[in-house]
Amino acid sequence: MPIPAPNLYPPFNIVRLSHVEYMVTDLAASRAFYVDTLGLQVTQEDDQRIYLRAMEERGHHCIVLVQADKAEVGVLGFKLFDDPDLDKAAEFFASRDLPVEWVDRPHMGRCLRTRDPWGIPLEFYVKMDRLEPIHQKYKLYNGVKPLRIDHFNMFSADVDASVAFYNDIGFRVTEYTADDESGKTWAAWMHRKGGVHDVAFTNGLGPRLHHTAFWVPTPLNIIDLLDLMSTTGYIDNIERGPGRHGISNAFFLYVRDPDGHRIEIYCSDYQTCDPDLEPIKWSLTDPQRQTLWGAAAPRSWFEEGSTFAGAETKPSALTAQPIIAP
Incomplete structure (x- = not known):
């Protein structure tokens, strides 16, 4: 669509x-x-x-x-x-x-x-x-040094319908992935604050929350977090990354909390505040769409997500499948 x-x-x-x-x-x-x-x-x-x-x-x-x-x-x-x-x-x-x-x-x-x-x-x-500002209280900076919440990504059973509704309330598409055969949108990134996205929608059993993302200062903070998690009992909570997305151009890492809620650690996307900025289209078959470099995403990344309280899920009719790690 x-x-x-x-x-x-x-x-x-x-x-x-x-x-x-x-x-x-x-x-x-x-x-x-x-x-x-x-x-x-x-x-x-x-x-x-x-x-x-x-x-x-x-x-x-x-x-x-x-x-x-x-x-x-x-x-x-x-x-x-x-x-x-x-x-x-x-x-x-x-x-x-x-x-x-x-x-x-x-x-x-x-x-x-x-x-x-x-x-x-x-x-x-x-x-x-x-609350009082703490961004210069450097003794408080720990872990991955999260600076701010950045975006939500949600599974949707009908991404085109989700995009239409959130477009109605002012979210603007920055990048999207389309299935070449059906012409349907497989995923879309939409913003309000002038980054690549505040919300995104990914094809799948929905609605579910795929992840919440936090912006961090540099990719080196992500490396520090990996060292920390791997030596404090959280190595199995590391799900995907580090790597760089094609879409958004962001450096990323995905981790899971003790209940399985997915958190993305994220930096280095770009400014999108111009109201006439044209969305960037990606083919679902382009391997650099999800991973400009780094290992392909595991199956869990495409299939697992957090349910919303009081919401019933339904499967998507779009069966197109992107590249999954073996």
């Missing part, structure tokens, strides 16, 4: 992605992974929840870890430009017969909860508690 023209005047103004809520089955094990190993900073915690932020972030949290019986994803969060945008967002989702609920969320102002047409739980807000 053709990639839609960008919607430069959406019904409400999304600034960027903001945060994710992970349900985890062992809060202490998750803390050891995200704090002691990756290096995220604790902003608040008790025996049920841990709030985390990265080094350059002023908002109270980018990840919330919640003790639960089942590992899944509670919500994906996005920051809006100003308060009227919240009411405009509520009107938009209600007009699409999607749920609209005003909820109280710790450390956040007025907050809208809804779902996209496939059941992905979303929340939108304008104000989050601001």
Whole structure:
């Protein structure tokens, strides 16, 4: 399907992605992974929840870890430009017969909860508690030295439909992969903040969260993390990489937390803020699309993901298959 023209005047103004809520089955094990190993900073915690932020972030949290019986994803969060945008967002989702609920969320102002047409739980807000800057408190830099949350990648059973909906609310396509035989989109990268993506959609059993990504200072930080994980009991949590993507041009590493939630460590993509920037098209059969250099992705990377709380999954009708490592 053709990639839609960008919607430069959406019904409400999304600034960027903001945060994710992970349900985890062992809060202490998750803390050891995200704090002691990756290096995220604790902003608040008790025996049920841990709030985390990265080094350059002023908002109270980018990840919330919640003790639960089942590992899944509670919500994906996005920051809006100003308060009227919240009411405009509520009107938009209600007009699409999607749920609209005003909820109280710790450390956040007025907050809208809804779902996209496939059941992905979303929340939108304008104000989050601001914390003191810590980006120059270098004694706090640990692990991979995560600077900020960068993007979400989701499995979708119909990538063209996902692109159309998120285009309607202002996300713009930067790069995409098309199946040459059917013409359908196999994956697409879409942004609001001027990087390659805030959200991406990959063909597969969906909806599921493929990964959350964090931006780090340099590729050498990724090498440091590999040394750390390989000597502290996490070698089996290293899933893919390091390498460089063709799409996005980013240097990457994929790791799994103790519950299997996938985290990408990411740097070196490019600026995309021009509103008339043309999307880059890749063929599904181009081996440098997913890996400009490095080993091909393992089967788990294409097939495994985190379910969303309250969302039913369905398989994709598109059966085209990219290159998988033996």
